[in-house]
Amino acid sequence: MELRTVRFERTYPPGAIQFLDPKLRQAGPLAVQGSAELLPNSGGEIRVRGRLSVRMEAECDVCLDIAAYPLEVEFDLFYQPAAAGPRKEEVALRLEDSELDFYEGEGLELEDVLREQVLLALPMHRVCREDCQGICPVCGANRNRVQCGCRQKAPDDRWAALREL
Numbered sequence: 001m002e003l004r005t006v007r008f009e010r011t012y013p014p015g016a017i018q019f020l021d022p023k024l025r026q027a028g029p030l031a032v033q034g035s036a037e038l039l040p041n042s043g044g045e046i047r048v049r050g051r052l053s054v055r056m057e058a059e060c061d062v063c064l065d066i067a068a069y070p071l072e073v074e075f076d077l078f079y080q081p082a083a084a085g086p087r088k089e090e091v092a093l094r095l096e097d098s099e100l101d102f103y104e105g106e107g108l109e110l111e112d113v114l115r116e117q118v119l120l121a122l123p124m125h126r127v128c129r130e131d132c133q134g135i136c137p138v139c140g141a142n143r144n145r146v147q148c149g150c151r152q153k154a155p156d157d158r159w160a161a162l163r164e165l
Helices: 093-099 110-121 156-164
Strands: 005-011 024-026 030-038 046-059 064-079 100-102
Touching: 005 110, 030 110, 046 110, 064 110
Parallel strands: 064 100
Antiparallel strands: 005 030, 024 046, 030 046, 046 064
């Protein structure tokens, strides 16, 4: 293996990288620039550094409208050959292990690194806005667009005895 730094600068159009979540889509080009290098005297460890920017869209978890997420992500990652990684038994991870991953074969695919970084940068609870009012449980209207005036149904009193337990 040759020890040299490989610089990259690429733009991926929407659809070029599959994000495996049907509720998530790339809404604009994903631009990335950075470098990858095989670290000397490391047994095959690869360091990938860079910066990406992309606009992603996802379904709001509360009202089901489309929510936009412009992302600017800087990353500095280390990858070791899978043979150097933990065996099949359970292993306790340390904090410094969170920025270390493993690869198999001859190296890494940049698209895999980018997919992982985008997914990690997105919020776990995806909402269109902080004050999203969601969907009316009675009529199904989006409360961000319409004030439907529906009243919530009173709870079924047949279950009241169970609530008191």
